[in-house]
Amino acid sequence: MRLSYGLSFWSTKGQWVTNLSQPCLRGSSGLFVPPSPPLNPEKVKEFQRFITLSKKLLVMTGAGISTESGIPDYRSENVGLYARTTRRPIQHSDFVRNAAIRQRYWARNFVGWPQFSSHQPNPAHWALSTWERLGKLHWLVTQNVDALHTKAGSQRLTELHGCMHRVLCLDCGAQTPRGALQERFQDLNPHWGAEAQGLAPDGDVFLSDEQVQSFQVPSCLRCGGPLKPDVVFFGDTVDPAKVDFVHSRVKEADALLVVGSSLQVYSGYRFTLTAQDKKIPIAILNIGPTRSDHLACLKLNSRCGELLPLIDPQ
Incomplete structure (x- = not known):
């Protein structure tokens, strides 16, 4: 399935203008969410019991929680980046070593940033924030880089x-x-402009090589060095101290809930292995199969924003 966007960013009379015309296929909140079956009342009751029994719940979220806010992901069936295009995300080593690749990345990110930064939390984000406020949620680990949990x-x-x-x-x-x-x-x-031919995850858009060539990229104001988003690109590794910290939070927990992640990337999958090793029960809420389905005592194929608000955290 091909989704076409008209996302343009240009300068006019000293002011920058962004325009995003979205296809009429579906509303923006569901554009990148794969189909899911109707809620199963018995499954909902099982999930409620799982949450009720937990006193120190650790939740790990992935891109599937943010697709309902209109942010595309990589792996969702039919609607993720890998299903929509042959393009692949930037590799860490390429970004670090090649100034032309950094120029292309920042031009695309510059065009995509106004839309990406404007996304707002959906009911799933708000539900987890409420669980924390009420003392149900011991710790939240997110694989997402969109700041929606913070918002x-x-x-x-x-x-x-x-x-x-x-x-x-x-x-x-x-x-x-x-x-x-x-x-x-x-x-x-000041005079540069571009029109994207599609959206990708994490604030990326698709631009032609011709559009990118004249784009100027600033350097660090302190030392003149190259700039990079504070995110782990593909091919890079998570800070070992952060990994150890999360392992400690998992070991403190009495239940692990995975929300909106296929767990295909090892950086998240390893924490389900830790939970299994510590005999911590695991529930997974994700549309489609995950790498840890065989470890879970409960698997739910539902929209995160549809199910989580139904659960009483107390």
Whole structure:
């Protein structure tokens, strides 16, 4: 299935204008959500029991919780990036070593950022924030880089793969807000404009090579080094100290709930292995199969934002 977007970003009379025309196929909140069966009342009751019995619940979320906010993912059947296109995400080593690849990445991210940064939490994010406030949720680990859990008020949170709302210098490590970098992009490219031919996960869009060639990329204000989003690109590894921290939170928990993740990436999958080793019960809420279905005592193929608000966390 091909989804066509008209996302354009250009300068006119000193002001930058963004326009996104979305297809009429479905509403934006469901555009990247695969079909799911109707809620099974018996499964809902089982899930309620699972949550009720837990006193120290650890939740791990993936891209499937944010697709309902209009953010595309990689692996969802028929609607993920891998199903819609042959394009693949950038590799860490390519970004670090090649200035032209960094130029292409930042041009695409510059166009996609206004839309990506405007996404808001959906009922699933708000439900988990409420669970934390009421003392049900011991810790939340997210593989997402969209800051939607933070926007929903979650505080007992580890962003396993970082966050697109922060930027790092590869040389000196200086950290700056992504919004501030957007202004520097605009100042360096006062007459540059582009129209994207599709959306990808994590604020990426598709641009032609011709559009990218004239795009100017700023350097670190402190040392002049190259800038990178504070996220773990494909081919990179999660900080070992962060991994150890999450392993500790898993071992403290008495139940693990996976929400919206296929667990195909080892960085998340390993925590289900830890839970299994510690005989911690696992429930999985995800549309479609996951790598850990065989480890779970309960698997639910439902929309996160449809099911989580139904559950009483007390």
